[in-house]
Amino acid sequence: MKKVFIEGAITPEFIAQSLAKHQTKHSIGAHNIFLGQVRADEVAQQKVTGIEYTCYEEMANPKLEAIREETFQKYNLTCMHIYHSLGLVKAGEVCLFVFVSAKRRKEVYAATEYIVNRVKEEVPIFGKEILDNETHQWKENH
Amino acid sequence: MAVIRYFGQIAEATGCTKEQISLVNSDLKELLQTLNEQYGLERFQKNIAVNQVIVNPEDAYTIQDTDEIVLLPPFAGG
Numbered sequence: 001m002k003k004v005f006i007e008g009a010i011t012p013e014f015i016a017q018s019l020a021k022h023q024t025k026h027s028i029g030a031h032n033i034f035l036g037q038v039r040a041d042e043v044a045q046q047k048v049t050g051i052e053y054t055c056y057e058e059m060a061n062p063k064l065e066a067i068r069e070e071t072f073q074k075y076n077l078t079c080m081h082i083y084h085s086l087g088l089v090k091a092g093e094v095c096l097f098v099f100v101s102a103k104r105r106k107e108v109y110a111a112t113e114y115i116v117n118r119v120k121e122e123v124p125i126f127g128k129e130i131l132d133n134e135t136h137q138w139k140e141n142h
Numbered sequence: 143m144a145v146i147r148y149f150g151q152i153a154e155a156t157g158c159t160k161e162q163i164s165l166v167n168s169d170l171k172e173l174l175q176t177l178n179e180q181y182g183l184e185r186f187q188k189n190i191a192v193n194q195v196i197v198n199p200e201d202a203y204t205i206q207d208t209d210e211i212v213l214l215p216p217f218a219g220g
């Protein structure tokens with residue numbers, strides 16, 4: 001099973017290294033990357049300073065594996081990677097990294113959106129939004 | 143012993159993430175009703191997973207000794 005969950009933020013260095021690893025794959029002609037970044041939303045005059053992510057891994061991992069397989073069936077991709085943070089990710093840092101590669105560009109746009117939507121809707125990940133007065137609220141995807 | 147697990151705001155309300163309860167031959171719907179009353183969980187929107195699969199809590203289901211029952215708050219990935 002591919003490793004998806006990473007402790008803490010997904011760093012720019014990690015993203016650059018992922019890209020570098022694909023430069024030996026010469027059948028690829030197009031990459032597409034989605035990066036989800038933690039937003040400093042304002043909630044009742046408080047600002048979100050970060051999100052602490054937890055997940056139900058025993059269910060999340062098989063679900064991610066199914067999303068992976070179904071994406072490969074639906075789109076003609078060379079490879080795909082999904083990474084999501086666990087633990088604290090501060091505002092401005094990256095918490096989701098989806099990286100899709102194919103021979104030509106058309107497939108990668110649609111596949112990226114399909115994966116991101118399914119991860120948000122179907123994978124049991126929970127986010128505690130930490131506010132700057134040291135209280136918190138729980139994030140919900142809509 | 144069946145295991146009950148809680149996540150996110152639901153775990154906050156129960157004050158724990160895991161409980162082991164002797165539930166053999168209990169009905170899932172009755173268990174959920176008991177937990178709602180015990181911890182005041184009715185206010186939360188939630189999904190119920192039995193052995194990693196989301197189930198309809200209205201369906202009749204007899205809890206097995208090896209089951210893992212999980213109360214999941216709204217998903218928030220990304």
